[in-house]
Amino acid sequence: MSFAIITDSTSDISPARAQELGIYVIPLHVIIEGEDLLDQVQITAQEYVARMAGSEQLPHTSQPSAGEFKALFDRVLADGHDSAIFISLCSEWSACYANASLTAETHELDVRCIDSRTEGLLVEYALAMREDGRSLDETEAQIRATLPDAHLLLIPRTLENLVKNGRAPKLAGQLTQMLNIRLAVSPEWKSGEIKAIKKGRGAKRIVANTMADCLAFLAEHPGSSVRVLTTGAAEEHELVNQALAGQNYVDAGTGPIGCTIATHVGVDAIAISYCPRYQPTH
Numbered sequence: 001m002s003f004a005i006i007t008d009s010t011s012d013i014s015p016a017r018a019q020e021l022g023i024y025v026i027p028l029h030v031i032i033e034g035e036d037l038l039d040q041v042q043i044t045a046q047e048y049v050a051r052m053a054g055s056e057q058l059p060h061t062s063q064p065s066a067g068e069f070k071a072l073f074d075r076v077l078a079d080g081h082d083s084a085i086f087i088s089l090c091s092e093w094s095a096c097y098a099n100a101s102l103t104a105e106t107h108e109l110d111v112r113c114i115d116s117r118t119e120g121l122l123v124e125y126a127l128a129m130r131e132d133g134r135s136l137d138e139t140e141a142q143i144r145a146t147l148p149d150a151h152l153l154l155i156p157r158t159l160e161n162l163v164k165n166g167r168a169p170k171l172a173g174q175l176t177q178m179l180n181i182r183l184a185v186s187p188e189w190k191s192g193e194i195k196a197i198k199k200g201r202g203a204k205r206i207v208a209n210t211m212a213d214c215l216a217f218l219a220e221h222p223g224s225s226v227r228v229l230t231t232g233a234a235e236e237h238e239l240v241n242q243a244l245a246g247q248n249y250v251d252a253g254t255g256p257i258g259c260t261i262a263t264h265v266g267v268d269a270i271a272i273s274y275c276p277r278y279q280p281t282h
Contacts, residue, residue, distance in 0.1 A: 002081075002130055003081060003083040003084055003085060003130065003135075003136040003139070004023075004024060004076045004079070004081040004083070004084035004085075005022075005023040005024070005084065005085055005087070005123060005126050005127060005130065006023065006024040006025075006026065006072065006076065006084050006085065006086040006087070006111070007023065007024075007025055007026075007086070007087045007088070007119050007120075007123045008025065008026050008027070008028055008064070008088055008089055008096050008119070009025055009026070009027040009028050009038075009039040009040045009041075009258060009259070009260070010028060010039070010089040010093075010094075010119060010258050010260045010261055011025065011087070011089075011119040011120040011123055011258075012040075012045070012120055012229065012255060012256075012257075012258045013025055013120065013123065014040060015040060015041065021127060023123065023127070024072060024075075024076060024084075025040070026064050026068065026069065026072050026096075027039045027040055027041045027064070028061055028062065028063055028064060028089075028094065028096060028259070028260050029061060029062040029063070029064070030043065030048060030059060030060075030061050030062075030259040030260065030263065031059060031060050031061065031062060032048065032051055032052065032055060032057070032059040033051070033055055033057055033059075034057075036062070039061075039258060039259045039260060040258065040259070043259065044256075045255075045256035045257065045258050045259055045262065046256050048259040048262060049231045049232070049256065049257075049262055049267060052262065052263070052266075052267060053267045059263050060263060061094065061259070061260045061263050063094045063095045063096040063098075063099055064096060064099060064100075065099065066099050066102055066103045069099055069100050069103040069104075070103050070107065073103060073104070073107045073109045073111060076109055077108060077109045081109070082109065082110060083109065083110035083111070083112075083136050084109055084110070084111045084112070084136075085111075085112045085114065085126055085136060085139060085140055085143070086100050086104070086111055086112065086113045086114065087114050087116050087119050087122050087123050087126065087143070088100055088113060088114060088115055088116060088119065089116070089119060089260065090115055090116060090117050090187045091115050092187055092193055092194055093187070093194075093260070093261070093264065094260065097113060097115045100113050101113045110136075112136065112140045114140070114143055114144065114147075116143075116147065116150065117147075117150055117151070117152040117186075117187045117273075118150040118151065118152050118227075118273040118274075118275055120227060120252075120273065121150060121225050121227060121252060121273055121274070121275045122143055122146065122150055122275065124225065124252070125142075125143060125146060125275070125277070125278045126139055126143060128277070128278040128280065129142060129143075129278055132278070132280045132281060134281075142278070146275060146276060149217075149221065149275055149276055150273075150274075150275035151186065151213075151214070151217065151272075151273060151274050151275065152186055152187060152271060152272075152273045153184055153185075153186050153197070153210050153213065153214065153271070153272045153273070154184065154185050154186065154261075154265055154269060154270070154271050155182065155183075155184045155206055155207065155210055155233070155236060155269060155270050155271075155272075156182075156183075156185070156265040156266055156268075156269040157182075157233070157266060157267065157268040157269055158266065181199050181200070181201055182199065182200055182201070182202070182203075182205075182206040183196045183198070183199050183206075184196070184197050184198040184199075184206060184209070184210040185197065197210070197213070198210045198212075198213075203235045203236050203239060204239060206236075207236055207239040207240060207243065207270075208239075208243070210272070211239075211240060211243040211244075211272070214226070214243070214244075214272055214274055215243065215247065217274060218247050218248060218249050218274070221276050222248040222249075223248055223249065223250060223276075223277060224249055224250065224274055224275060224276050224277060225249070225250045225252040225274060225275060225276075225277050226244065226249045226250070226251065226252055226272065226273070226274040227252040227253055227254070227272075227273045227274070228240055228241075228254045228270065228271070228272055229254065229255055229256060229257045229258075229270070229271045229273075230254075230256065230257060230268075230269065230270045230271070231256065231257045231262045231265065231266065231267050231268060231269045231270075232267055232268040232269075233268045233269055233270040236268075236270045237254075237270060240270065240272060249274070250277060252273075257269065257271050
């Protein structure tokens with residue numbers, strides 16, 4: 001039997017879609033107003049963002065426990081798989097990758113864990129490789145080789161949630177608020193560290209500055225996949241669509257930013273992810 005593909009709920013693949021694709025999704029926990037909920041299982045991204053916008057308390061997240069990973073790996077094994085690839089949320093955002101790796105060390109299932117930034121697109125890459133008959137070793141090697149070219153750009157409305165969740169320095173949040181400057185941030189692909197990559201005053205300037213990197217990438221890698229997710233940000237979304245108009249890329253879909261990332265970037269944020277597509281060999 002072919003290897004299994006596992007990801008976590010920050011890949012924004014719904015349970016129904018995961019079943020259709022034949023992949024496994026382990027949900028993270030989101031804690032809002034004291035209620036612990038399973039991401040995409042007990043609350044949707046839209047419901048979560050609406051609650052977050054009206055809540056006076058800062059929500060937070062929690063990774064699946066080692067026990068939850070063991071239960072999932074047991075299920076994958078029971079389904080007839082003896083190996084799997086797990087494409088995880090970047091370790092700077094969550095201990096999800098660490099718990100999966102720790103569990104995999106002693107589990108009978110052969111699990112290859114990959115720390116990533118653009119899980120949804122990399123899951124699609126892995127699916128395409130599996131459908132092309134490529135082995136687990138080949139798929140793992142190719143996904144790892146693609147990591148430097150898998151990008152995630154985030155434009156929050158403010159840095160408030162990132163600062164409060166310890167993902168951005170407090171001084172940076174204060175300065176951007178005082179100077180009315182918006183920042184785009186991105187996880188660095190080797191360390192996972194969240195870094196400011198662009199700045200600009202107002203939606204037009206920050207989107208233009210941020211999309212310059214994406215457009216340069218598309219010019220170098222035509223036909224790449226691009227996905228745009230938001231927690232609102234209608235103006236920024238329209239500006240991103242305008243920037244992409246006429247570009248040679250594959251639209252990998254739009255939708256809401258999932259609960260975990262939404263916790264960090266807040267309401268009215270936009271995420272642009274892009275990476276090359278797998279080219280079948282057969």
